[in-house]
Amino acid sequence: MSKKNCAGTTTVAEKRAMVDQMKQKTGLKLALEAVGLPRSSYYYERTEKKAECRQKQPLDPTLKNILLSLKGYELTLGYRKTMDYIDFTLNRGHYNHKKVYRHMFELKMLQPKRLKKQSKPKSELAFYSPLKSNVRWEADLTYVFYGTGTAHAFVVIDTYDKEVIGKYFSMRARAAEAVAALDRAVANRFGDNVPEGFKVTMRVDRGCQYTAEEFCLAAKQRPWLVIEYCGVQAPNDKPYVESWFACYKREEVYRNDYQNFWEAKTGFESYISWYNNIRPHGSLRNISPATFRAGGSRGSNVQLEMIERLETEEVSAFQGLFLSRN
Secondary structure (H helix, E strand, O other), X not given: OOOOOXXXXXXXXXXXXXXXXXXXXXXXXXXXXXXXXXXXXXXXXXXXXXXXXXXOOOOOHHHHHHHHHOOOHHHHOOHHHHHHHHHHHOOOOOOOHHHHHHHHXXXXXXXXXXXXXXXXXXXXXXXXXXXXXXXXXXXXXXXXXXXXXEEEEEEEEEOOOOOEEEEEEEOOOOHHHHHHHHHHHHHHHHOOOOOOOOOEEEEEOOOHHHHOHHHHHHHHOOOOEEEEEOOOOOHHHOHHHHHHHHHHHHHHHOOOOOOOHHHHHHHHHHHHHHHHHOOOEHHHOOEOHHHHHOOOOOOOOOOOOOOOOOOOOOHHHHHHHHHOOO
């Protein structure tokens, strides 16, 4: 590690040996000062040897097989959600989160860590935390690329139970599609009869779809709806729907190569069904939004059906979905 130079000075290893002989009589501090060796240099090699001698614990074969059997959306979950998913959804036993982390690290199944960047402070709308459902909604849209085209996904989410209640997937991105997603959200929660006295505030951005005259007139025709606009370039004003789009892109879009519109639409519908009914949500104590809204808890007997993903499908299989989207 250390070598003698041309002048014949004492090496670090020799100084360390001298300190070992002197410290029993003078103490470590005086011995280091007499030899002229820093304390960090004295302990460096010893710490390195301890690290080399540390034994590597073998992987648990049962947990390893469970992790390797995951092949769907579960591969995008972090180690904490995976721990609860194995325990309460798959009913395969409880594992410590540190053990799950170590196994996922060895199997290279962990998600890349997000690096937070410094940003300039910007004025934001007041943060809200409703105490029940159907008080605060958020709406937005995103682009989904497929083959040689682009699709648009409109979403309305309830900020309390985090459930996607309104959705619309289309080749166009007009105000009409935004209104259709809003109407589907109301129909999903109340059907054809909106309860008397119902009032909801929906926060949207300043995109052309939500500032268009058609959307503003539709909002005025719905007396129970209050539109709240975000600031300019302020995605943090509607964090819940932005977070949902991040999950959708990471867990569904970026993992697939859509060849046509029908595949993209099927993936969108399949992901929302999995997200609402199965996916553990961190802010809901790792239970699904549907279970949370139904008053359930982790381990409750809520019948959930796993969604089977077909790797290859004919284009004709998606035509019925496209024709029924309106």
